[in-house]
Amino acid sequence: MPELGHLTRTEIASLAGLAPFDRDSGQYRGQRRIAGGRPRVRRALYAAALPASFRWNPALVDIYTRLRANGKNHKQALTACARKLLTFANAVLARQTNWQPQLNGC
16 A cells, blocks of 8 residues: 555545445434455455454554453454554554554553
């Protein structure tokens, strides 16, 4: 993704296909689903978030366990971790610094 580091976090998530879209109409409130974007990037981030959110990245482990405790299912929590991983990469490239994990308030 050559745009990484040049767009906002919402724009980059939408470009990767990790932004949730709603299905609302009037009083009907549908489910939020991810769609569109670049499927290869989305698959790669999802695959990278799987081991990172269970063992290797303390910030993502914290996010995953918090989301699961709040009632999100496994795939929803893992998709949120993939989006957060993309946000981390976007911030690192935009700031041109090394990534420093912050466990509270990622």
